């Protein structure tokens with residue numbers, strides 16, 4: 166009930182000189198910092214955090230301090246509790262002060278993903294040789310788990326390597342001392358420890374308390390020419406096409422193939438689904454027919470791509486050891502290699518390579534050349550120069566990582582480069598020739614120069630939209646010169662001449678030569694990053710609101726409490742019941758339902774934030790009318806939910 170005699174306890178409007186505020190700052194010293202409770206320590210302890218960081222000091226404090234955990238406690242949850250905000254024309258309603266101690270919503274159990282989706286490993290079809298069998302010297306205490314992402318994550322899995330934020334002092338060591346230098350921390354990644362991502366309890370970092378979670382600040386980029394009335398509900402959520410793409414990728418990842426002839430188990434993989442579009446045996450690339458499958462790992466429950474080389478017999482155990490070096494190539498332009506082993510699961514002797522799986526990816530040949538020589542007559546659209554430069558930049562990035570690891574890609578072919586997103590390419594099927602043609606006499610420098618030549622031929626082939634264009638080099642170069650800028654032509658010519666010994670030609674020199682194009686591709690990547698951040702911020706609210714609605718629905722309309730006056734028709738639950746009508750069941754002047762998503766989101770956000778704004782709630786029979794603040798509703802919801810979570814507290 167809105168009691169006239171009580172002061173208005175609206176903190177946000179208080180002046181700094183308020184005696185109550187001063188008392189709060191005093192009290193903070195006696196309040197254990199919530200960062201200490203949650204994380205064990207507060208990184209702002211020496212940087213001005215006003216709260217107490219020594220639990221012992223708190224324990225020894227006199228009992229008067231304990232009394233300070235009351236409505237004035239400067240905690241994260243708005244804890245002002247009084248009957249000042251509500252009024253009823255029928256019966257006075259108060260909220261129990263116990264609501265103040267209501268804990269925040271925590272899901273009770275979190276099922277481990279691998280526990281639910283992963284059957285136990287069965288070692289019935291053990292392989293003859295695996296990379297893991299053949300131990301190799303690993304320099305400086307290298308920990309493979311730091312560089313082996315389980316799924317491609319767009320930045321080559323660096324997120325798992327303990328990214329480094331140059332603006333934040335690290336709270337934990339970045340990795341084992343002496344970790345291999347190739348595993349560079351990504352300065353653009355977010356703090357994976359979550360220490361900054363969660364609620365920020367101390368009065369630090371410019372946050373005002375309470376944090377106004379219901380305030381929306383749209384993050385750019387914004388479309389320039391839209392007026393207010395042109396906005397619609399889609400502006401609040403992920404763009405439809407992006408959502409659709411993510412859903413299709415998830416569906417492809419989870420696809421299974423019942424009644425398949427494929428083996429049920431290949432070493433530690435199961436649920437194989439073929440990814441090849443044709444059943445034609447093609448041994449041109451590797452010297453053996455190769456097949457690609459999606460499969461789920463029994464070790465970690467994740468999905469991988471398995472490439473099988475049919476009929477391969479391993480004669481030299483050192484050959485498969487060469488894959489160890491590939492496991493260390495962790496780059497956004499290379500499909501990460503995880504493992505290799507021989508297997509008899511396909512009733513033959515096969516060599517299996519395990520790599521990242523990129524759902525719904527196509528090869529560049531499928532995208533631009535009409536598949537593998539199959540539809541040569543088909544007209545393929547011309548690839549714009551900017552797209553070619555983007556491919557060149559990404560492939561150069563991949564080659565740089567490969568060459569600086571002392572390796573060579575050996576296959577740079579349109580049929581072995583994956584398009585995993587819009588204009589996003591990754592070198593695939595690396596490592597295979599290192600095993601299959603282990604006995605090659607060519608030096609690594611020679612193979613790296615050959616990579617550059619293959620790279621040049623790939624660009625000419627793509628530029629001409631024809632897989633056979635390199636059969637007639639003069640004609641193809643003439644075409645390329647006509648269709649593209651001199652800078653692009655010169656770069657490609659330089660690559661094609663990489664085997665000439667006249668001058669030093671390596672990937673570093675090439676990258677220096679195309680630096681202006683690197684900047685433009687980098688800028689596009691930054692724009693994409695901005696766009697994705699903006700899209701992500703729209704989704705930010707959804708998670709919170711789902712949790713809030715879940716809580717509301719837990720509390721409202723429980724049949725087992727139907728005759729419990731304490732539960733549904735009395736006290737705080739009654740507010741919530743009428744509040745539910747206020748949010749979802751409003752009708753307009755004609756009695757038609759109001760389905761205004763904006764109203765729902767605004768109400769729920771205010772509820773989540775516990776604002777001081779008051780609303781009028783009218784019961785369905787129009788006999789009761791409450792004026793109640795969101796702050797009180799929030800407390801009512803918290804305490805009702807707590808009562809549900811703790812059965813012993815039930816009132817019957």
Ligand SMILES: Nc1ncnc2c1ncn2[C@@H]1O[C@H](COP(=O)(O)OP(=O)(O)OP(=O)(O)O)[C@@H](O)[C@H]1O
Pocket residue numbers: 440441442447450455456457470500520521522523524525526527528530531537580581583593594
């Ligand atoms: N790591 C991967 N993740 C997802 N899909 C992949 C992966 N590797 C290959 N694929 C898909 O599997 C299919 C077959 O790949 P493959 O490399 O065998 O190409 P191909 O066009 O069949 O060439 P070839 O005729 O030489 O075998 C392609 O559609 C490709 O997009």
